[in-house]
Amino acid sequence: MDAILALEDGRVFRGEGFGHTGISTGEACFNTSMTGYQEVLTDPSYRGQIVTMTYPLIGNYGVNEEDAESRGPHVRGFVVGELCRTPSNFRSQQSLQDYFIEHQIIGIEGVDTRALTKHLRSSGAMRACLTTELNQDEAIQQAKDSAPMEGSDFVQEVTTPAGFTWEAESRNWVLPNPSHGQEGHYADLPEVRHRIVAYDFGIKYNILRQLRQNGFEVEVVSARTSAKDVLAHNPDGIFLSNGPGDPAALDYIHAEIEQLIGAKPIFGICLGHQILTHAFGGKTFKLKFGHRGGNQPVKDLRSGAVSITSQNHGFATDRESLPSHVEVTHLNLNDNTVEGIRSTSDPVFSVQYHPEAAPGPHDASYIFKEFADLIDATK
Numbered sequence: 001m002d003a004i005l006a007l008e009d010g011r012v013f014r015g016e017g018f019g020h021t022g023i024s025t026g027e028a029c030f031n032t033s034m035t036g037y038q039e040v041l042t043d044p045s046y047r048g049q050i051v052t053m054t055y056p057l058i059g060n061y062g063v064n065e066e067d068a069e070s071r072g073p074h075v076r077g078f079v080v081g082e083l084c085r086t087p088s089n090f091r092s093q094q095s096l097q098d099y100f101i102e103h104q105i106i107g108i109e110g111v112d113t114r115a116l117t118k119h120l121r122s123s124g125a126m127r128a129c130l131t132t133e134l135n136q137d138e139a140i141q142q143a144k145d146s147a148p149m150e151g152s153d154f155v156q157e158v159t160t161p162a163g164f165t166w167e168a169e170s171r172n173w174v175l176p177n178p179s180h181g182q183e184g185h186y187a188d189l190p191e192v193r194h195r196i197v198a199y200d201f202g203i204k205y206n207i208l209r210q211l212r213q214n215g216f217e218v219e220v221v222s223a224r225t226s227a228k229d230v231l232a233h234n235p236d237g238i239f240l241s242n243g244p245g246d247p248a249a250l251d252y253i254h255a256e257i258e259q260l261i262g263a264k265p266i267f268g269i270c271l272g273h274q275i276l277t278h279a280f281g282g283k284t285f286k287l288k289f290g291h292r293g294g295n296q297p298v299k300d301l302r303s304g305a306v307s308i309t310s311q312n313h314g315f316a317t318d319r320e321s322l323p324s325h326v327e328v329t330h331l332n333l334n335d336n337t338v339e340g341i342r343s344t345s346d347p348v349f350s351v352q353y354h355p356e357a358a359p360g361p362h363d364a365s366y367i368f369k370e371f372a373d374l375i376d377a378t379k
Contacts, residue, residue: 001016001017001018001021001132002014002015002016002017002132003015003016003017003106003108003130003131003132004108004129004130004131004132004134004135004136004139005028005050005077005079005108005111005116005128005129005130005139006128006129006131006134006136006139006140006142006143007028007119007126007127007128007140007143008126008127008128008140008143008144008146009123009126010140011119011123012136012139012140013079013108013111013112013115013116014110014111015079015108015109015110015111016108016109016110017106017107017108017132018083018096018097018100018107018108018109019078019096019097019099019100019101019104019105019106019107020100020101020103020104020105020106020107021106021132021133022104022106022131022132022133023106023129023130023131023132023133023134023142024050024076024077024106024129024130024131025050025076025127025128025129025130025142025143025146026048026049026050026075026076026077026127026128026130026146027048027049027050027125027126027127027128027148027149027314028049028050028052028079028116028120028125028126028127028128029049029050029051029052029120029125029289029290029292029314030051030052030053030054030113030116030117030120030121030289030292031051031052031053031054031292031293031312032054032055032292032293032294032295033053033055033292033293033294033295033310034055034294035055035294035359036294036358036359036360037053037058037059037096038063038064038067038068039067039068039069039206039358039359040053040075040312041073041074041075041078041105042068042069042070042072042073042074043069043070043074043202043204043242043312044069044070044074044158044202044203044204044242044243044244045074045202045204045242045243045244045270045271045312045313046074046075046244046312047074047075047076047154047157047158047202047244047245048076048149048152048154048244048245049075049076049149049244050075050076050077050078050079050128050130051075051077051078051079051292052079052080052111052113052116052117052120053078053079053080053081053113054113054114054117054293055081056081056082056113057081057082057084058080058081058082058083058084058096059080059083059084059085059087059095059096059097060084060087060088060089061087061088061089061091061092062087062088062089062091062092062093062094062095062096063087063092063093063094063095063096063099064091064092064093064094065093066091067091067358067359068205069204069205069206069358070158070202070203070204070205072103073099073103073105074158074202074244075105076130077105077106077107077108077128077130078100078105078106078107078108079107079108079111079113079116079130080107080108080109080111080113081109081110081111081112081113081114082109082110083096083097083107083109084096085097106130106131106132108130120289121288121289124288124289125149125288125289125290125314126143127143127144127146127147127148128143128146129142129143129146149245149246149286149314150246150248150286151246151248151249152245152246152249153245153246153249153250154202154243154244154245155201155202155223155243155244155245155250155253155271156223157244158200158201158202158243158244159200159201159202159222159223159224159243160200160220160221160222161222162222163219163220163221163222163225164219164220165217165218165219165220166198166208166211166212166217166218166219166220168205168208168209169209170189170208170209170212170213171186171187171188171189171213172186172187172213173185173186173187174186174187189212189213190213190214190215191215192215192216192217193215193216193372194215194216194217194236194237194372194375195216195217195219195233195235195236196211196216196217196218196219196235196236196237196238196239196375197218197219197220197221197230197233197235197237197238197239198211198218198219198220198221198238198239198240198241199221199223199225199230199238199239199240199241199253199272200220200221200222200223200241201223201240201241201242201243201253201271201272201275202241202242202243202244202271203220203241203242203243204241204242204354204356204358206356206357206358207239207241207242207269207354207356208220209356210355210356210365210368211239211368213368214368214369214371214372215372216237216371216372218239219233219235223243223253224252225256226256227256227257227259227260227263228259230256230260231260231263231264235264236264236265236375236379237264237265237266237267237371237374237375238260238264238265238266238267239266239267239268239269239272239371240257240266240267240268240269240271240272240273240275240276240350241268241269241270241271241272242269242270242271242272242312242354243270243271243272244271245271246286246315247271247274247275247277247278247284247315248278248283248284248315250275250278251278253275254275254278254279257275257276257279258279261279261280261343261346261348262345262346262348264347265347265348265371265374265375265378266346266347266348266349266350267348267349267350267367267370267371267374268349268350268351269350269351269353269354269355269356270312270313270351270352270353270354271313272350273317273340273341273350273351273352274313274315274316274317274352276341276348276350277317277318277321277322277341277350280322280323280326280341280343281321281323282317282318282321282322282323282326283317283318283321284315284316284317284318285315285316285318286314286315287313287314287315287316287337289314290312290313290314291311291312291313291332291334291337292311292312292313293310293311294308294309294310294357294360294361295308296308296309296310296311296332296334296353297309297332297333297334298330298331298332298333298339298340298353298364299330299331299333300329300330300340301328301329301330301331302329306333307353307361307363307364308361308363309339309353309354309355309357309361309363309364310353310354310357310360310361311352311353311354312354313352316337316338316352317337317338317341317352319338322341325343325344325345326341326342326343326344327341327342327344328340328341329341329342329349329351330351330352330353332352337352338352339351339352339353340352347374347375347377347378349370349374351364351367355367355368356368
């Protein structure tokens with residue numbers, strides 16, 4: 001089954017289609033992670049995007065229910081160098097090919113992903129069309145006619161329709177150590193120390209697991225929840241999740257979060273960080289090709305420590321737009337973009353990267369303890 005990936009600037013990549021057939025449009029971007037393709041597929045922050053994996057072989061360990069980061073996949077399409085059609089792993093429940101058929105996702109393999117990645121790095125992330133049905137010229141026109149990422153609100157498509165309390169499995173699995181006579185087992189969870197409300201802008205399950213592992217009981221609410229309704233829960237703190245799309249397009253959310261600043265301790269990740277930027281009166285801007293992968297170095301300016309982090313974002317905080325009472329706490333060492341901020345007048349902070357990274361790295365997981373300590377300090 002022939003397939004075409006056509007970019008809005010006229011560049012075309014051909015390959016073999018797998019999974020679903022048809023036509024799909026979205027923003028073409030790339031992810032440099034060497035593992036974790038299922039987590040990428042099911043991360044709601046990829047809503048509206050056609051993702052290219054730079055690692056050459058994808059699908060070799062299959063798909064399983066436990067590694068999903070949400071209710072299902074969110075990508076508009078998937079581009080790989082080589083698809084493994086016979087996965088081999090004791091946890092595998094399904095091949096990537098069958099998974100894509102089930103969820104109606106178009107994939108393309110046999111693409112020179114190195115050439116595609118270098119093109120996107122030089123020209124920037126751009127609109128694209130992935131198709132098994134159109135010819136080259138038709139596919140390019142579809143890409144040009146599709147909606148740009150700027151101004152897009154995908155939060156409404158991924159947020160929970162109704163609030164819920166997170167009660168799913170959150171224990172860490174400890175690997176067996178035969179040399180010490182230890183079998184594999186789940187580690188015990190700590191007692192609940194704090195009750196928080198988490199805004200779901202496209203929240204990842206591992207964020208919820210990490211919050212529980214750090215002693216939080218989490219009530220998840222829709223992105224449309226008002227500040228008044230959040231405060232009616234009388235939480236010890238408020239969490240702002242990751243999510244997709246352009247943060248500048250979410251003015252209805254900015255207004256509610258602005259009302260919460262100073263009322264309760266607040267912690268944001270990724271889109272939550274960008275939303276806080278706007279709630280403080282700052283601005284965000286679109287990055288040329290974004291940060292997507294598990295190898296981004298971030299410096300904590302408070303301690304000088306450098307963490308290797310997992311990231312997935314196409315927008316960043318404009319440092320010069322921040323008010324005087326908001327300080328930058330973290331920087332990306334690749335391009336010096338803002339990776340963390342905090343208020344000097346209220347118990348509010350956020351980070352742009354993903355400290356909960358699944359499958360990893362886990363250098364920055366200390367941030368969750370900082371949230372717990374912040375709540376303790378304000379009680």
